[in-house]
Amino acid sequence: MAETMKEGDELLKVENIHMSFGKVAALSGVSFKVRKGEIHSIIGPNGAGKTVMMNCINGLYRPQRGNIIYKGQKINHLKPYQRAKLGISRTFQKIELFSGMTVLDNIRLGRHIHMKTGILSGALYVGKTSREEIEHRAYIEEEIIDLLEIESIRDKIVGMLPYGLQKRVELGRALALDPELLILDEPLAGLNLEEVEDMARFILDVNEEERWRVTCILVEHDMGVVMDLSDSVTVLNFGEMIADGTPEEIQSNPEVIKAYLGAEDLYVSRA
Amino acid sequence: MAKGFLPCGTYHQDYLHDHAWWQTKFVKGKMILLGIILFFVIPHLDPYWVGVANMIGYTILGALGVDLLIGFTGQITLGHAAFIAVGAYTSTLLVLEFPWPHAFIHMGIAYPISIIVGAIVAGLWSVLWGLPSAKVKGFYLILTTMAAQFVTVNFIITQYVAKIGGRGQAFSLPPGTIKFGPWVMDNPIRVYYLMVILVLLCIAIVANLLRSKPGRAWMAIRDNDIAAETLGINVVLYKLLSFFVAGFIAGIAGAFWISNLAAISPEHFPWSWSLWLVGVILIGGTGSIHGTIFGSMFMVLVMEFLQMGILPLADIYPQLLDKFFFIKESTFGLAICVFLIFEPNGLSYRWWQLKNYFNLWPFSY
Numbered sequence: 001m002a003e004t005m006k007e008g009d010e011l012l013k014v015e016n017i018h019m020s021f022g023k024v025a026a027l028s029g030v031s032f033k034v035r036k037g038e039i040h041s042i043i044g045p046n047g048a049g050k051t052v053m054m055n056c057i058n059g060l061y062r063p064q065r066g067n068i069i070y071k072g073q074k075i076n077h078l079k080p081y082q083r084a085k086l087g088i089s090r091t092f093q094k095i096e097l098f099s100g101m102t103v104l105d106n107i108r109l110g111r112h113i114h115m116k117t118g119i120l121s122g123a124l125y126v127g128k129t130s131r132e133e134i135e136h137r138a139y140i141e142e143e144i145i146d147l148l149e150i151e152s153i154r155d156k157i158v159g160m161l162p163y164g165l166q167k168r169v170e171l172g173r174a175l176a177l178d179p180e181l182l183i184l185d186e187p188l189a190g191l192n193l194e195e196v197e198d199m200a201r202f203i204l205d206v207n208e209e210e211r212w213r214v215t216c217i218l219v220e221h222d223m224g225v226v227m228d229l230s231d232s233v234t235v236l237n238f239g240e241m242i243a244d245g246t247p248e249e250i251q252s253n254p255e256v257i258k259a260y261l262g263a264e265d266l267y268v269s270r271a
Numbered sequence: 272m273a274k275g276f277l278p279c280g281t282y283h284q285d286y287l288h289d290h291a292w293w294q295t296k297f298v299k300g301k302m303i304l305l306g307i308i309l310f311f312v313i314p315h316l317d318p319y320w321v322g323v324a325n326m327i328g329y330t331i332l333g334a335l336g337v338d339l340l341i342g343f344t345g346q347i348t349l350g351h352a353a354f355i356a357v358g359a360y361t362s363t364l365l366v367l368e369f370p371w372p373h374a375f376i377h378m379g380i381a382y383p384i385s386i387i388v389g390a391i392v393a394g395l396w397s398v399l400w401g402l403p404s405a406k407v408k409g410f411y412l413i414l415t416t417m418a419a420q421f422v423t424v425n426f427i428i429t430q431y432v433a434k435i436g437g438r439g440q441a442f443s444l445p446p447g448t449i450k451f452g453p454w455v456m457d458n459p460i461r462v463y464y465l466m467v468i469l470v471l472l473c474i475a476i477v478a479n480l481l482r483s484k485p486g487r488a489w490m491a492i493r494d495n496d497i498a499a500e501t502l503g504i505n506v507v508l509y510k511l512l513s514f515f516v517a518g519f520i521a522g523i524a525g526a527f528w529i530s531n532l533a534a535i536s537p538e539h540f541p542w543s544w545s546l547w548l549v550g551v552i553l554i555g556g557t558g559s560i561h562g563t564i565f566g567s568m569f570m571v572l573v574m575e576f577l578q579m580g581i582l583p584l585a586d587i588y589p590q591l592l593d594k595f596f597f598i599k600e601s602t603f604g605l606a607i608c609v610f611l612i613f614e615p616n617g618l619s620y621r622w623w624q625l626k627n628y629f630n631l632w633p634f635s636y
Contacts, residue, residue: 058501059501060497060500060501079500080500080501081500081501081502081503081504081505081506084500084501084502084503085503089501089502090501092498096495096497096498097494097495097498098490098491098494098495098498098499099494099495100490100493100494100558101487101490101491101494102274105487105490108487109487109488109491109499109502109504110502112484112487112488112491112502112503112504113502113503115483115484116484117483117484117485118484118485119480119485119512119515119516121483122479122480122483122484122485122486123476123479123480124479125479125482125483129479129483129484130287130290133286133290133482133483134286134287134290137286137289137290138286141286155274173502177502177503
C-alpha cells in the first residue's frame with residue numbers, strides 16, 4: 001500500500017467490472033482510472049449504470065467480476081465501513097441524511113472513524129471523551145461549517161431543512177471523514193441556479209485548496225458544470241464504457257454525441 | 272429531539288459551555304431542587320407512596336433499556352422482561368447459593384457484587400438474542416425478541432433455573448439476606464434510596480453515551496443504516512453494543528427489584544411486562560430519556576389512582592376488585608391509543624414545548 005501518494009498517481013483503478021441484477025446487466029466490463037488530485041466525472045444517460053458503479057466503489061454492491069484497486073490495494077472484499085476507514089467517502093443521489101438529528105450531529109457522525117470513545121469512556125464522559133468531543137467540535141466548526149457557510153442552521157433538525165441546504169449538509173458530512181476520495185453522486189440534482197453555483201464552488205474548493213486536496217468522482221447530468229470542473233470524463237451507456245478522456249476529447253467524440261446527446265448541441269446546461 | 276431554545280441574551284462563549292448538561296443557572300437551580308425533592312422530601316412521605324415511587328423507579332430502569340433499543344437504535348424489542356428476569360435470577364442465585372466468605376456477607380457487599388454480575392450476565396444474554404438483528408429488522412426482529420422472552424422465562428427459568436436447590440417454583444428471600452453495605456433492605460425507604468441512586472446512575476450512563484460516539488452511531492443506525500455504514504460505522508457491532516447496554520440496565524433493574532420482594536418466581540416477569548415497557552415509552556415519547564421518566568410516572572400513577580378510585584366502589588360492585596387486572600389492562604390499551612392519536616410524540620414533547628415557552632417568555636423568536 002502506497003504511503004504518501006503524489007499528485008497524478010493512480011488513486012483508484014477500476015478493472016473490468018461486471019455487475020448484473022438477474023438478467024439485467026447493469027455494468028459490463030467497465031474500467032477506468034482516477035488519478036490523485038483530479039475531478040473525474042462519470043456521465044451517461046439515465047440507467048447507464050453510473051450509480052451502480054459508485055455503489056461498487058463504495059462497497060454497497062459487490063460486483064460479480066472485476067477488481068477495484070484503491071491505492072494499489074484490492075478492496076473488493078471490504079465492507080462499506082472498512083472502505084470508509086481507508087478514506088473513501090460519498091454523498092447520495094437521493095439525500096440519505098439522518099433526518100431526526102441536528103445538522104451538527106450529522107456532521108459529527110462524519111467524524112465517527114476519527115473518534116476513539118468506547119462504551120466505558122462514553123458512559124463516564126468526563127475527561128478524555130469530553131476533550132475529544134470538544135476537539136472534534138472545533139474541527140467541525142472551523143473546517144466544515146465555515147467552509148460550507150451553514151453556521152445559522154447548525155442546531156436545526158436536518159429533516160426540516162430545504163433541499164438545497166440538505167445537499168450541502170450531506171457534503172459536509174462526507175467531508176468530515178477527511179476523505180482522500182470523495183464520491184459525489186449527482187450533487188447538483190434538484191438545485192436552483194444559485195445553489196448549483198455554490199455547490200460547484202464548494203466542490204472546486206475541496207479539490208483545489210491546499211487544506212483539502214480531495215480527489216473527487218463526480219456523477220452529474222449538468223454538462224456545463226461537468227465540462228468546466230472535470231479533469232477527465234468517463235462516459236457510460238447501457239452499462240458499457242463508450243469513451244474516456246479529457247472534456248475536450250469527450251465533447252468531440254462522435255460516439256458520445258450519438259449515444260448520449262443525440263443532437264449536435266452538446267451543451268444542455270442551465271448556465 | 273432538537274436542542275431546546277435558550278433564554279434571550281444567553282450566549283455560549285466556548286464549546287465546553289455549549290456541550291454542558293445544565294447550561295444556565297436556572298437549570299442548575301431546578302436540578303438542585305429536584306435533588307432535594309428526591310433525597311429529602313419523598314422519603315418522608317407515607318411508606319405506601321414510597322413504595323409507589325419504587326415501582327416508578329423499577330419501571331424507569333426497565334423502560335430505559337427498551338427506549339435505548341426502540342427509541343435510539345430502532346431495534347424493536349418485545350422481550351425485555353427476559354433480561355430483567357436474567358438479572359434478577361443471577362443476583363438471587365448469587366446471594367442465596369454462592370459460597371461467599373463470611374466477611375463479605377458481614378460487610379454486605381455480596382448483594383452489590385451480585386447486582387453488577389447480574390447486569391453483565393443479562394447484557395451478554397441480551398447480545399445473544401440481539402444477534403438476529405444483524406440480518407432482520409422490523410416485524411421479524413419483534414418475533415426473535417419475543418422468542419427471547421419465551422425461551423428465557425417460560426422455558427429455561429421455569430423449567431431449570433427455578434428448580435435449583437429443590438425449592439419448587441419460587442425462591443424465597445428471607446428477611447436480612449439482601450444487605451447493601453451496612454443497610455439491610457427491609458423497608459421501602461431503604462429500597463427507595465437504592466432505587467434513586469441506581470436510576471440516576473443509569474440515566475447518567477445512557478445520557479452520556481447518547482452525547483458521545485456510541486450513542487450517535489446508534490441514532491444513525493435508527494435513522495438510516497445504509498448511510499451509517501458508508502460513514503464507517505460497523506452497524507452490526509453497534510447494534511450488539513446497544514443490546515448489551517440495554518440488557519445491562521435491564522439486569523440492574525432485575526437485581527434491584529429483588530430487594531423489594533420477599534420471593535421471586537417466573538410470574539414476576541411475564542411477556543405482558545415486556546409489552547408494558549414498550550407502552551411506557553410510547554406514552555412518554557420514544558427516543559427521549561425524559562419520555563422514559565414521564566411515561567413510567569404516568570403509567571404507575573394512573574394505575575394507582577385507578578385502584579384508589581375503584582376501592583370505594585368495591586362495596587357496591589364487588590366484581591370490580593376481582594376484575595381489576597382486566598380494568599388495568601384495558602386502561603393501558605386505551606392510554607396507548609389515546610396517545611398515539613392525540614400526542615404521537617408523547618409526554619416528553621409537551622414538556623419540551625412547555626420548557627421552550629417559558630424560556631422564550633414573553634417574546635418568543
